[in-house]
Amino acid sequence: MNRIFTKLSLKKRLLIIILTSSLLPLGLIGTLSYYKMYSMLNNKIESSVQNNLQQVELSLSNTLSNLNHVTQQLAFNGSIGRDLKQYLDSTNVYEKSRLEKELVNELNIINFANPTIGLTFYYFQNDHRFLFENFPIKKDFDLDKLPILQQYDSITYYGPHKASNRFDDSSVISVFRQANIPDRDDVYVYVETGFNFAEKILQSNPKGMHVDHLIVNDKGIVSYSENSDAFPIGAAYPADTEPGKLVKHNGYYLFQNVSNQGWSVVSVIAKSEYNKEITEWIMQFAGFSLLTIAVSLLLGWLLWRMMYVPLTKFNNEIMQLANKNFHSEIKMMQIPEFDHLLHQFWHMRRQIWDLLAEVEQKEKRKADLEVEKLMYQINPHFLYNTLDTVCWLARLNGQDEIDRLVTSLNKLLHYNLDKQGQDTTIKQEIGALKEYLNLQQIRYDFRFGVKIEADETAENLSIPRFILQPLVENALYHGLGDDGVIEVHVSMEDSSHVIVSVSDNGIGLSEEAIQKLLHNERGEHKKMGFGIGINYVKRILSSRYGPGAELQIKSSEGQGTTVLLRLPLKKEGK
Template structure:
């Protein structure tokens, strides 16, 4: 709540600050436009040159009247303009001023907002008009009269125009303004005690709510010309505004609670009696009385609900009877399931007996074969779910390889390298054996080598790879395997293991798991699985 109010107030201050900055830019642009008209290249500047160059008294008088009329027209067309005159810098002389000028007029004492080669913008300062003591904004431009580099144009804004721009209130909150020039100096201050004119602004680089300084919040907006406007708000005033908002919200909340309680009481009075009857019907259902007579409340809406409830009660009775029949069938299925579980246990016990007989007769190879088969069957037929650890999956893979090395009539090597730090991580069961089985069935020859690698990639994925040095696969064959397309090897079961692994990864991890195959037709194939450490969506 506090953050929302703080953002709202800050947004309001920033909007107001942008309006002030935009108004100042428009004012300076308007003053600049008028000075261009009064300069030599403007509509009046050439008449001024003729007036200065002519020696004829009558012609000079005529030109003077024309200049005065043209200046009056410009002033009338621009009501925001106040004092206007030409200034001759060498002899400190004024010409064609439309208002009397103060005797202490001094350009060097005016606060510079921004300065270029031929034009200077001054920030808010006391008017040079003798009849006006308000703050104004002014522009001082060289007139560019040929052979006269001492002629300048000076224009100020009109009566109280600057005060209207720098309005000192924001939603009832007292706000002072600073104007900082493009050099970072304060050229105008409504709070000269803490931010005197001519001092460096405390932070030149951070816009917006830049900092807390001397018990104030400073908000700054930089113009395109480089100067900026700053709103200065006392911290107590800023906090007071938030406190007022909180009080208003609390009052509105209390009023809402009171209205809600009143409506709740009215609703309770209006529906309590019908609901009591409805509750009695529910109690009848709780007591398993499914055949009691329906009772009405003489209210059409509630009578409709009671009728629907009576239908629901009848339907529940029918469903209970159906559930009872299903429970009987379920019991029969449980007995059948137990009967089917006898077969795997009988198989395990028989294999254990074969192991002991092999050991008693010194048949170590048969003992090892049956032991590996027994362990592999325990792992694959385990009913504890479809998840296992990396250590258990690799253990089952070793047992499978023991069986295959005895079964095949060619020799092959196996290299298994698993990162010990991730051996206890969970992975789907039975995802390595199909990949190794594909390598054995489809391409591995005499003195072949199968490499199994399990490693951690970054902190989010586990990478499992199976690499063989058998015959390679073409790009077309790899595409068919990865996209489960029918091919010429489909009859031999080629790719069934890959399809199984893809389905398992897709079911558990969605799109977060990746399976890739790389192969060279000259020899060697690698199948790579990249799976996340956690299930997708966890």
């Protein structure tokens, strides 16, 4: 995963990071909110539906209780039932007429005392005759077509249905009860009552949802349905539902509230309707999420632009540097951090330019030095063989001084020409210096003394070749006369530097002469013997040690000259 991520561009990385930082919180918040909202809505809807059904159940129970009370008055045990028995048993026309009027008055009183009571009559089952009806009865009246809500031995409650009153088309609940007239088991009482209050409760939509209702009788048969397509009247109510709980069945949510008598009221809510509020919330959250993602993408693009443009400028500056364009103008980007980096880059470019110029100058000096060295190189073997021949001739002729001169010259040439460019030790350099001094003492027509001292700890230290000989040659060249003395001292200054001192008691040098010796880059002074001059020493030190080595000349006219070398024990860069 890490390997794949490292191959992605900056733009893709920013896009992934910003989308992750926005989508992850959105996902977590959305998931938590969804389950919390769903739980709250479930509880809220369930509570609302339950309260609604309890009101309907209470209203229907009161209505049935009232119907039961009214029919008891109309039955034989009631006040009117006994008068009905006398009316049925009477054979006297006048008595029968009087009793009929009294029954009508009593029925009117009951209807007046119970304003919710609608159609009322006695029904004689054997001859299908209606008696004492207070309203005209519809011609298609049929008890068998009415939906049974609850049924006992002598009484039957019918669920909501259209009124049997010819002038009324509202929904009613009715009861059909045996009057229990002695010797007459075919006499029944039928009473209807309004269903308006319960119907209003059923039609109220909890939480703004469209809710259908069912009334299921004690046998589990639907006796009233507001959704006849899915739950027709007379159909069996699903047995897999659990009363008192909201359950899902065939795309509907059902909530059943069972009464004490066994019948129940059921709320039927379509799944789409039930989830409407949570769906609306999901749509709103989705819109908010899309807006958040769009803003995140915009911010990511802006961040990418803020980084891409400076990086492009940095790339252009690097390309300018690669093309050796050190003087192009740098334009600031008005972003403090990047402007600071550009300023640092500009400073680094200037330093690179200065370093390149310095390296170019050093290379030029090095080339000049190499050419100068080549001017003094001759074939070593030719010289060795020639000098050996001279040495043998001198010995054969008894010329001891010439023999000594040639022997010293041969050793000096062997040292100087055998390993050009390689380092040597202080001990070897001093040995070569002594041979050189032997030659010079034979060459000059004056005598001079030489004193050489070196710390034993410093003798094996590595130094460049030819740095002592030019210094001694300089002492011989600048006014050393009779009784002159040259002193060479090598000592350790500390654990990291060695001090080399070459002093003479000659006529000394003026300040102008010292400056010419130190700063004459092309070595225009006259060369002597094998010497290459102070300028050579200075350039060798600069090449090998850089600024770590020091060369000083201390002199005054008539007071002699001292040349000091302070050399580090390690070369530059090592």
